Amino acid sequence: MYNSVDSPFDENAPKLDMAYLKQRLRQQAQSRPLYENIAILGCGYVGSALAAYWEDQGHFVTGTTTSRERADLLGEIVSKVVLMKGNDATTVQSLVEGQDTVVVSVAPRGSGVADEATYKATYLATARNLVQASLQAPHLKQIIYLSSCSVYGDRQGAWVDENSLIFPNEARSQVLHEAEEIISQAASDNKRVCILRLGGIYGPGRELLGMFGGLAGMTLPGRGDRFINWIHRDDILGAIEFARLNQLQGVYNLVDDSQLTVHQQVERLCFKYGLPPVRWDSEQVSQRRKSLRVSNGKLKAVGYQLIHPTILY
Numbered sequence: 666m667y668n669s670v671d672s673p674f675d676e677n678a679p680k681l682d683m684a685y686l687k688q689r690l691r692q693q694a695q696s697r698p699l700y701e702n703i704a705i706l707g708c709g710y711v712g713s714a715l716a717a718y719w720e721d722q723g724h725f726v727t728g729t730t731t732s733r734e735r736a737d738l739l740g741e742i743v744s745k746v747v748l749m750k751g752n753d754a755t756t757v758q759s760l761v762e763g764q765d766t767v768v769v770s771v772a773p774r775g776s777g778v779a780d781e782a783t784y785k786a787t788y789l790a791t792a793r794n795l796v797q798a799s800l801q802a803p804h805l806k807q808i809i810y811l812s813s814c815s816v817y818g819d820r821q822g823a824w825v826d827e828n829s830l831i832f833p834n835e836a837r838s839q840v841l842h843e844a845e846e847i848i849s850q851a852a853s854d855n856k857r858v859c860i861l862r863l864g865g866i867y868g869p870g871r872e873l874l875g876m877f878g879g880l881a882g883m884t885l886p887g888r889g890d891r892f893i894n895w896i897h898r899d900d901i902l903g904a905i906e907f908a909r910l911n912q913l914q915g916v917y918n919l920v921d922d923s924q925l926t927v928h929q930q931v932e933r934l935c936f937k938y939g940l941p942p943v944r945w946d947s948e949q950v951s952q953r954r955k956s957l958r959v960s961n962g963k964l965k966a967v968g969y970q971l972i973h974p975t976i977l978y
Contacts, residue, residue, distance in 0.1 A: 707771035751791025761798040781836040792847035807857040816842040820957035864920035868898030881940035887951025889928030894920040897973035
């Protein structure tokens, strides 16, 4: 759920309100050159929407994909398409040359079942190659790297923020944190590195009704007391643009204000859409999964205002 940054984009998904997002971000931003060369490494669900937004603003956007099938669709969105993988050092070097900003939004294809070796080949190789390429890219001002709140591990419902110790309890989460540490090495006096730790992604084509609606009327094991942290696709785009315009440096959690348990989320969803309620059976043992509440206070403190503060209105 947390590592779905680069799944195939839905060409039928509703368009982002570009004018609204531009207005919101310009109100929150410091000065930055009007037009830039920007590369997006990984144009999936998030990356393709981000590319469309930046192209609309007049930037020269280079987008990458690993799929020949998606290259033609991506070509309708961006100024330039590169078919590549992040573990190809030569191609990464060529991609970074002449860029002002690079956004990294990669994930293994079929990431829901990807093993540790695939994660390492995707994240660690990409991070190392990008750090090396940045050393030979004098125009590069900033790298914005999309990571995951899963690096915090299971906290049994406790709060975490960017200063919390990292206890990834899965091999894949350990890889994600290692990739963060590698990419941080690209930072210098003239180059900013901003790491955004994302919650579970929802938005156009990924509505909560589709995720949870099938549970309506069922009896589920446990109490549903696990916390899930969410972030809307529009706010991922908004936070990336805010980070670019304000040249943010360091790690920021990117989640909304919801802080609801699964029980609360499903209950509200069923009520909103008139669906039969879900029943919980605490006598049945539920599958143990991560439960934590992630603070977004640091990002708010520097001025970002959420477009979608909660998952259910």
